[in-house]
Amino acid sequence: MRPKIRVFKVERNSKMVLNKAYFWTSTIKDWIKLLQPESYKQLIIETLKDLVDRKLIKIYAFVIMPNHVHIVWKNIALNGKEMPAASFNKKIAHEILKDLKLNNQKMLQHFMVQEHSRSFRIWQRDALAILMDNRGKLEQKISYIHRNPLQEMWNLVAFSVDYKWSSAKFYHDGIDEFQILTHYMDLL
Structure with missing residues (x-):
């Protein structure tokens, strides 16, 4: 007998608010697999760690995929005048552009606008x-995040705990190899 799968209505929120948990996805322009290098994944981790250490965010789950990032997190305080999620995207974009300008002009062309x-x-x-407004939805999204590297289109590892760039092992x-995570049960 198959286990019952719970499906939740997905409500998209265009604006995040402070002190609410969100399943958040940011995707590289045109789905280009820009995040494959370990150095870019490490940049993402370092940026998240800086925001955690400065008590601007709490991270409950994450995965860094070749062309997108999924995070379940809470933005706790503004970073200057902007949400930490915006600061995250700006920092990553700035550092990757700097690297591409120095080391990969051909790839850089894909991001010209x-x-x-x-x-x-x-x-x-x-x-x-x-918005992660109930336990079922939260657990569903964390499970989705941890299974993402196993999907047939990615096939990055055989077991989710073997994928270094996620919270599955935690x-x-x-x-918590990266020292950035808070258990999701702390939200409840």
């Missing part, structure tokens, strides 16, 4: 933010 305020865009506009054996 003709917009009023910029010449390059790393992230697609409007990250997805879904929830499996309590090891």
